[in-house]
Amino acid sequence: MSTIAVLGNGRVGGNLAAALTRAGHEVTVADRTPGASADAARGAQIVINATPGAGSLDALVALREELCDKILIDVSNATVDGPDGLPADLIYPGSSLAEQLQQALPETRVVKTLNTMLFPVMTAPSTLTQAPDAFLSGDDPQAKQTVRELLIDLGWRKEWITDLGGIQTARATEAAILFVPHVIRSSGFAPFAISIAR
Numbered sequence: 001m002s003t004i005a006v007l008g009n010g011r012v013g014g015n016l017a018a019a020l021t022r023a024g025h026e027v028t029v030a031d032r033t034p035g036a037s038a039d040a041a042r043g044a045q046i047v048i049n050a051t052p053g054a055g056s057l058d059a060l061v062a063l064r065e066e067l068c069d070k071i072l073i074d075v076s077n078a079t080v081d082g083p084d085g086l087p088a089d090l091i092y093p094g095s096s097l098a099e100q101l102q103q104a105l106p107e108t109r110v111v112k113t114l115n116t117m118l119f120p121v122m123t124a125p126s127t128l129t130q131a132p133d134a135f136l137s138g139d140d141p142q143a144k145q146t147v148r149e150l151l152i153d154l155g156w157r158k159e160w161i162t163d164l165g166g167i168q169t170a171r172a173t174e175a176a177i178l179f180v181p182h183v184i185r186s187s188g189f190a191p192f193a194i195s196i197a198r
Contacts, residue, residue, distance in 0.1 A: 001025055005040035008050030012075060012119045016048060019123035023153040041066035046073060053078035054091060057100050067108040071143045074098045075114040077177040086181035098137060098170035111138035111147045112170035117193030123154050132193035136163045137170035
């Protein structure tokens with residue numbers, strides 16, 4: 001059992017918090033009240049960033065002290081939204097939110113994952129008709145192993161989890177968000193994930 005703080009109580013954060021609680025973890029969800037994120041992060045072993053990606057860097061840098069020596073699981077994508085509210089461009093082209101977080105928080109172990117799918121798939125991957133992939137990006141092997149075990153608790157099979165390497169590989173998975181608006185316009189808001197055919 002891990003003590004986990006979920007920063008962000010929208011659809012993504014709420015979904016992850018509920019599933020991790022069902023899996024037996026002690027989970028705290030930080031709402032937007034002043035000090036809530038700091039209190040939640042301070043008491044956790046693992047922190048999940050489920051805040052809107054456009055504001056994540058500023059929000060998490062403000063928690064530098066609370067995030068020291070913690071694993072930070074980043075599931076957000078930093079995008080500029082179009083007129084329809086769907087992602088239209090990347091905020092950090094040539095980089096990624098995860099890389100920016102790791103650079104700004106050198107004493108925090110950042111792992112990027114679960115950002116290449118619609119949120120229902122994060123906690124119910126077996127509901128898709130084809131096997132999805134969950135990708136891991138991060139510089140700390142032990143942190144990635146801990147995140148891999150959490151993914152298994154969420155229903156991900158070992159063979160569905162792919163370690164892409166260091167944190168710089170997150171720029172590839174974050175760029176995959178640019179598929180999302182086109183898929184939604186083509187097929188509707190049905191759960192889907194990026195998958196590598198093998």
